[in-house]
Amino acid sequence: EPEVTQTPSHQVTQMGQEVILRCVPISNHLYFYWYRQILGQKVEFLVSFYNNEISEKSEIFDDQFSVERPDGSNFTLKIRSTKLEDSAMYFCASSVVLAKNIQYFGAGTRLSVL
Amino acid sequence: KQEVTQIPAALSVPEGENLVLNCSFTDSAIYNLQWFRQDPGKGLTSLLLIQSSQREQTSGRLNASLDKSSGRSTLYIAASQPGDSATYLCAVQGNQFYFGTGTSLTVIP
Numbered sequence: 001e002p003e004v005t006q007t008p009s010h011q012v013t014q015m016g017q018e019v020i021l022r023c024v025p026i027s028n029h030l031y032f033y034w035y036r037q038i039l040g041q042k043v044e045f046l047v048s049f050y051n052n053e054i055s056e057k058s059e060i061f062d063d064q065f066s067v068e069r070p071d072g073s074n075f076t077l078k079i080r081s082t083k084l085e086d087s088a089m090y091f092c093a094s095s096v097v098l099a100k101n102i103q104y105f106g107a108g109t110r111l112s113v114l
Numbered sequence: 115k116q117e118v119t120q121i122p123a124a125l126s127v128p129e130g131e132n133l134v135l136n137c138s139f140t141d142s143a144i145y146n147l148q149w150f151r152q153d154p155g156k157g158l159t160s161l162l163l164i165q166s167s168q169r170e171q172t173s174g175r176l177n178a179s180l181d182k183s184s185g186r187s188t189l190y191i192a193a194s195q196p197g198d199s200a201t202y203l204c205a206v207q208g209n210q211f212y213f214g215t216g217t218s219l220t221v222i223p
Binding site: 004033035042043044045048056058091093101102103104105106107108 | 148156160163203210211
């Protein structure tokens, strides 16, 4: 069964460093998403992406964050200068269309900022 | 801003029991509502999606209902099994996506 894959599974970084989290969505999906879940808290929407541009973003997704689809398969989330409070589980998801189809989630990348 | 609440926060039941998980949301202007399952340290698995025009969806032992006007959804699990033990999340989609706090379910053999 097709699945969303995320790499790495765990990323450790120093505060102030840039990190790139990588995702390979399901191949025929057109919408891509990033979420985060701080330990013990709700899953929070960060951004949705369609047709090579951001379609929606939350207030969390500030100038420190960016997304890119650098090629036909990868979808990346970049955090420019990590803060301690960026430590969280980051989930990528994809769906065929925006509102009518279920979202398929990856297993997540645990980001630890020291 | 949309607020999604789930009750109870935790639930423990003996195997075989039927159970209901509740989700409420404050803004009825949604496209759909989805129920997910999250296992410890894992991603989210979509269980059921209900479009805003629908009242319920069923998959196997799971049945989800949606009352958009009152801002409520329920997830009914029939004949619970130990393998159902997980955290169950509901999420509503408007312009953005909002998740609830989750219900941690333990099914005791």
